[in-house]
Amino acid sequence: MDRVIVVLCEGQHDIAFVSRVLKAHHFVPYNKKVKDFHKPLGKLFENILKQKDIADKKLGFQSDYKLPSVALDNGNSLILFHNMGGDERQDERAEVLDMYRMLSGNDDFSNLDFIFRFITLFDADDLGISHRLTHLTQELGLNSVLSQGQIFYDGQFEYGAYIFHSGEEVGTLEDVLLDMIEKSEEEIINNSEDFIQSNLIDAARTREYVCTPASKKYKGSGKFKHKKSKLSIAGQLQFSGMNNSVFIANTDFLTYEELTTNVHCVDIVGLFQ
CATH class of the missing domain: 3.40.50.10620 (PH0156-like domains)
Structure with missing residues (x-):
């Protein structure tokens, strides 16, 4: 070595x-x-x-x-x-x-x-x-x-x-991933974007919600990340309930050709x- x-x-x-x-x-x-x-x-x-x-x-x-x-x-x-x-x-x-x-x-x-x-x-x-x-x-x-x-x-x-x-x-990394995946899965990525645009909610509701007998309120900063969500929606079509790291590590949306020739x-x- x-x-x-x-x-x-x-x-x-x-x-x-x-x-x-x-x-x-x-x-x-x-x-x-x-x-x-x-x-x-x-x-x-x-x-x-x-x-x-x-x-x-x-x-x-x-x-x-x-x-x-x-x-x-x-x-x-x-x-x-x-x-x-x-x-x-x-x-x-x-x-x-x-x-x-x-x-x-x-x-x-x-x-x-x-x-x-x-x-x-x-x-x-x-x-x-x-x-x-x-x-x-x-x-x-x-x-x-x-x-x-x-x-x-x-x-x-x-x-x-x-x-x-x-x-x-x-x-960000998500820009790199989306660019690579769109080469083979443009329709899926576009549909993921459409879903996001059709279901956007108030930014205040993207924060953690505390719900207890003593307190019912939002706290912290917003957790919504547009590009991460787009990848996650696409990823759920293959790996239900799993996070983006599992999707990235295993999806065939990232082709061998892209992994070996993409400039990044x-x-x-x-x-x-």
Whole structure:
């Protein structure tokens, strides 16, 4: 194995999509038990798991962001995907990066036979690709601004990033997915859009509704995301009751041709070569 590629993602949708792309390019699931992971990673993850005390957690707690949620392998590279739970988790991203970077400086792990590559995935949103890359470069403390889809080597570690966008500088992963799916399923996507337009409700009602004897009110911010809903409506035709990450990971709406030739997919794969 030549390198371990650590991927920091906003959420599980990113992981589902990029995993899907990589599986179309000869990567396969790395399904070994934690104790059998490539050294020294197995020991690292075992120590994290030993520190977890279920009694200290609330019911419904999510998996620790320090543990990868998906692992892929192609013989030369092991890819570890971390679900960071949002794009504002700078402290948590630093914690995960330091966790891996410290391995190379530990006497117990002085004979590493691979190099670490760190890749960050973001939506451009309304901020734009350039803003995201500049901010990420500063966050990582690099002396050269990261370029979209390119690898930067600082003399010890490799770094890269991909910012999901539409045809312009702005956009999200959903823009990429809808563009790909519309190539083969235009009618379904159009009908999903029609359903949304015919059933839009007041924005206030897209917030969480608390209904108890003591309180009957809406709280928090609105949860409706137009493009996510469009994908979800289409996805329910195949995977009833399942979320968008399941749809993205398994749908035949994303064809092999698109996964191997779409410009976004080609650029993403380049980060893992």
